Amino acid sequence: MVVKTLGKEDLWCGVVGGAALATGGGGAAMPREFFDARVDPLIEKGVKFQIVEPQDIPEDELIFVRLGVGGGIERRMQERCLRRFGVADWIREMDRVFPLPKWAEIPDEEWARVAPYRRLVELKGREPFGFMPFEIGPNVAFEIIRAAMLGKPLIDADNAGYRAVPEVSLGTLNVIHAPITPYVVATSYGDLMVFEKFLSWQRAEDLVRHIAITSGGGCSGMVSFDEDFIKKGTIYGTVSLAMKVGKAILDAREGGDDPVEAILETTGGYRLFEGKVGGTTREGYGAFTWGNIWIKGTGEYAGHTMRIWYKNENQISWIDEEPYVTCPDPFTVVDKKTGLGLSNFRPDHWPVGREVTVWGMKCADLWRTERGLRIYNPKHFGFDIKYVPIEEKVE
Template identity: 40%
Template sequence: PQEVRDKVKSYYSAFPETKDSRVRRLQMSVRELSEYVGKNFYAYIASETGGGNGILPMYLNALEGKPSINADCCGRAKPEMGISLTNVAGIPVTPLVMVSPFMETIILKTSVDDYRAEDIARNVAVACGGSVTVARCPTKVDDYRRGVAVNQVTRCIKIGEVIRRAKETGKDPEEAFLEVSGALKVFEGVVSSFECEGKGGFNWGNWFVKGTGSYEGHGMRVWYKNEHLIGWIDGEPRITCPDLICIVDAEEFEGLSNFVESGVHNGRSVKIYGIKASDLWRTPRGVEIFGPRHFGFDIDYRLFEH
């Protein structure tokens, strides 16, 4: 982001909000937003590091000959549009454009706040079978410099690279991951129960893990809303959003998805890690937006590494 020219006056964010990753809809959403605001976009930046939402803006930048920005608007994956560093920075979410799978276009000119915009977009997505493409947060480059997680793209590439190379050379992928990511192991065990329920356009549920090895005799629960958000060990909060909770298969050292049926992960050996969130998330405003109380839990955020 530091390499983007200061004289550029129209630097915008656009991203696909849901799992339908058809490029044609993304192109339509950014084109409609561009026409509405009367500006040509300098580049598109990802709303989050997660699935198509992290890749498609870069793909669209390449198609249009625009630069790809080494940053995203969250520093991790997240379940809601309002959970964004753009919100922390006070960058307006509107105007935004939604495009349905039927190529219908909806322009939301204003909203009370990011949460109201999320509710509207989510309900449109549910009405469209669970999918809608969104382009949002048009603003200037200086605004984005205070509302993104910098170097996020290369960070993710590096983590994936060291894990892959460790596997290829017979080294320990866990050791490589810990060294590069700065993660801390918080638990290890066998999944005794995995629950998943689709409701309101989200996947909700819990992981219950019975400790093994040095964690034998203990248990961990991880609650998720699309993403892993809160973890308890023996009933006591151990790690919460906005910090990351990563659950990987202990044998393959591959991340495990919540977008599967209940019971799929039962009996699987797993390792659970915590990774520090972006510094912006650890501010009072960041915790207000993405802390455990946002999800209705009477839990104060605390630094898990302490």
């Protein structure tokens, strides 16, 4: 078994490259100062950041996957559970209206992150060999960090395929019929739940999403998979790809080269559109963030407009209102000058006039199977649009 130990700059490359792959979701690339403040103390303590290729997972081992959900919610639900107020402080506010019983336990800020792990270990009767990211985005670096803090490696693979996805059900492990129970869910208010049985992955999504809605817009969770499911139903090398893309972007910036071209060369992707942000809409409800992005074409795209519809992540695009690239193929908007992957969760990323490039790549092969396309396609989101592979659209 080959275990690769990563350095601090590898992790930072994961943040930058993860943002460029994230299709507008999967978190937002943090400032370098925040990253340094989080990572430097761990390095001083001797924490080792490691990744392992899926094929090297020993037989009969368990892999844990963090599976929280979240997004925007309506104002009245925000006011019921104001997460940003601080957990303990907001519980005291809740107590004024909905008095707590004597047995209530007020959790600390970290409880919801660690409780699912501890309970899943109890349920499975053993520790996992390691962890795997559910999807790829700028948060992939924190997946490595969280695993390392528990002395575990991160598996160099994911369950979404070169992208982030908005729903629990949109995973390649669903394509191969992997079971999703037990599913341990925790909220920042001290609630802990174990789902023992679901009808389907979609029912898991719907039920856990409603916990998020009633918990301020988000909840944390964790599931486990046997190593054979990880080996058969995930996309290999995606964590390494995020780091390679990040390094290519950073090298291009330093060398005065085109960071977008560096992304395309590293991924084998396609330049889909270039222009300036013309306007955006954004709405939070149902523990998702929804909206549209309009980009006015420049250069060879002058006179044309691209529109992108997103549900947390980018799903459907049009050029001059004709359907263009759609899910499951991933496409991301990046800053034309820096290659920064723009986040749909960050309104400040979308000032009118910002010069951007839209790039995309082929989705994972599992998504193009008969079952994969039944699970993830434009009709899943209510659009009567036939999926056409990205390479056919750009020819």
